[in-house]
Amino acid sequence: MTEGARQPPGDESAEYAPTPVHIDVRDLHFVRSGRSIFEGLSCGFPRGKLSVIAGASGAGKTTLLRMLARLLRPTRGEIWIDWEVDLTAMSEADVRTYRGEVGMLFQRGALLDSMSVYENVALPLRERTTLPEDRIRTEVERAFSAVDLHDVGDLLPGELSGGMVKRAGLARALIQRPKILLCDEPFSGLDPPTVRKVETLLQQVRRSSGATMILTSHHTHSTRRIADHLVMLNGKRALEGTPDALIAADEWVKDFFLEPERSEST
Amino acid sequence: MRQRIERIGASTVSTVRELGRFFVFGWSVGNAGRRPPWRLRRLRDEIFDVGILSLIIVCISGLAVGMVLGLQGHNTLVRFGAEESLGAVVGLSLVRELGPVLTSLLVAGRAGSAMAAEIASMVVTEQLDGLRMMSVEPLDFVVAPKMLAMALVMPLLAGLFITFGIFGGYVIGVVVLGGDGGQYLSALEDAVNFGDDVLGGLLKAAIFGVLVGWIASYRGFHATPTSAGVSAAATATVVIASVATLIFDYFITALWGV
Numbered sequence: 001m002t003e004g005a006r007q008p009p010g011d012e013s014a015e016y017a018p019t020p021v022h023i024d025v026r027d028l029h030f031v032r033s034g035r036s037i038f039e040g041l042s043c044g045f046p047r048g049k050l051s052v053i054a055g056a057s058g059a060g061k062t063t064l065l066r067m068l069a070r071l072l073r074p075t076r077g078e079i080w081i082d083w084e085v086d087l088t089a090m091s092e093a094d095v096r097t098y099r100g101e102v103g104m105l106f107q108r109g110a111l112l113d114s115m116s117v118y119e120n121v122a123l124p125l126r127e128r129t130t131l132p133e134d135r136i137r138t139e140v141e142r143a144f145s146a147v148d149l150h151d152v153g154d155l156l157p158g159e160l161s162g163g164m165v166k167r168a169g170l171a172r173a174l175i176q177r178p179k180i181l182l183c184d185e186p187f188s189g190l191d192p193p194t195v196r197k198v199e200t201l202l203q204q205v206r207r208s209s210g211a212t213m214i215l216t217s218h219h220t221h222s223t224r225r226i227a228d229h230l231v232m233l234n235g236k237r238a239l240e241g242t243p244d245a246l247i248a249a250d251e252w253v254k255d256f257f258l259e260p261e262r263s264e265s266t
Numbered sequence: 267m268r269q270r271i272e273r274i275g276a277s278t279v280s281t282v283r284e285l286g287r288f289f290v291f292g293w294s295v296g297n298a299g300r301r302p303p304w305r306l307r308r309l310r311d312e313i314f315d316v317g318i319l320s321l322i323i324v325c326i327s328g329l330a331v332g333m334v335l336g337l338q339g340h341n342t343l344v345r346f347g348a349e350e351s352l353g354a355v356v357g358l359s360l361v362r363e364l365g366p367v368l369t370s371l372l373v374a375g376r377a378g379s380a381m382a383a384e385i386a387s388m389v390v391t392e393q394l395d396g397l398r399m400m401s402v403e404p405l406d407f408v409v410a411p412k413m414l415a416m417a418l419v420m421p422l423l424a425g426l427f428i429t430f431g432i433f434g435g436y437v438i439g440v441v442v443l444g445g446d447g448g449q450y451l452s453a454l455e456d457a458v459n460f461g462d463d464v465l466g467g468l469l470k471a472a473i474f475g476v477l478v479g480w481i482a483s484y485r486g487f488h489a490t491p492t493s494a495g496v497s498a499a500a501t502a503t504v505v506i507a508s509v510a511t512l513i514f515d516y517f518i519t520a521l522w523g524v
Contacts (some may be wrong), residue, residue, distance in 0.1 A: 113393070
């Protein structure tokens with residue numbers, strides 16, 4: 001388990017290098033509407049692993065995820081990608097390039113409701129590539145089949161169930177074969193069998209794509225089942241490690257994860 | 267006293283900042299919209315939403331306003347023995363003022379509020395962020411086609427409003443009150459100048475179209491991401507666009523004589 005300060009990139013004396021870190025968050029501060037959300041938050045997300053950002057409601061899980069997407073900028077601090085570029089200091093042009101390598105699944109899917117599901121999933125390719133329409137169709141079919149979604153291409157997003165919207169959103173996030181996949185509360189609003197399906201799907205995606213996946217979730221069961229790496233937002237700072245190691249090492253994390261399980265069993 | 271001055275200062279700064287953001291927003295949309303790819307399909311869809319879906323309300327309102335003008339105009343002109351000028355009164359009133367202004371108010375109420383609410387709900391449901399994550403600029407993809415459609419459609423709707431208004435005036439002045447149809451049309455033709463009056467009126471409508479589209483998009487784009495924020499954006503659009511239409515109408519008339 002690690003907490004707090006991490007070494008700057010390129011520092012030969014750095015002690016920190018337990019796993020190849022893809023994204024490193026360093027000394028993040030964020031104030032919104034006069035309320036401090038982060039005060040010196042530091043954590044890392046290992047390459048090719050499935051990391052879960054967990055914590056109590058209002059701890060800043062989605063805020064951190066949106067910072068990793070550069071949809072929000074911190075008040076202060078750095079977010080290093082591959083120890084090469086600081087996301088917080090990128091120009092808008094570089095951010096567009098960066099986003100070409102990042103897919104994001106939003107909590108409510110964020111599909112454009114004026115377009116069919118097919119058009120939504122095809123949109124990134126139509127906008128960012130010069131692929132011919134038949135090739136785009138092939139890629140969309142591939143993405144649909146990767147998320148186990150069939151015969152919904154002609155429907156509007158409003159005609160889909162919550163689970164299908166999530167899967168369609170995931171198909172859209174995957175179609176550009178991202179190196180980083182960000183998922184905001186992928187299990188929220190789903191019934192238990194659908195949660196299990198989405199869990200399996202996310203694990204399959206990680207295995208097949210090799211992408212670094214970062215999820216926010218308050219589902220303790222799902223987190224324990226699928227997380228390779230856990231970042232617990234505790235107050236305005238973070239604890240990180242494997243789920244089992246964190247539960248064993250920290251009383252607060254233990255209560256956070258095991259209390260709901262005890263409540264359910266009684 | 268000091269607190270009052272501070273409040274006035276804060277309010278002034280806030281207003282100036284808001285105006286600055288409004289102009290920067292318009293500039294950014296203009297820049298985004300003039301670069302390819304040209305989103306003609308989205309423009310066509312927006313023209314349908316703004317134009318075709320406003321047709322009935324504009325035509326009915328134009329007819330009603332023309333009928334009222336015909337009735338009031340006839341009653342007033344009879345007193346001076348000038349009822350043969352009814353066509354000129356109805357035509358000039360509609361072409362120069364009532365057509366563009368009332369069309370703008372109607373479109374602000376129907377299509378402007380809908381536009382603001384649609385963009386605001388896209389903010390709430392993170393659809394705009396979804397576009398950003400695909401490196402698609404929302405100003406270019408969502409806002410520019412809406413604003414352009416509003417600017418293109420407003421003069422056409424104003425033209426329809428004026429046509430139906432003139433017809434309404436004819437129905438009341440000629441068919442109902444028994445005036446001379448030939449006199450109505452010849453007075454109209456003599457009084458209304460195509461270059462100054464008709465084109466001027468349509469230009470005015472186009473300016474109102476830009477204004478309503480700009481205000482609606484701005485309010486929607488900067489809406490608070492809550493359901494209350496969506497309704498606030500729609501309401502603010504109707505109020506601000508209506509007042510702005512009336513204020514701009516005065517300045518356009520005073521400065522350009524249109």
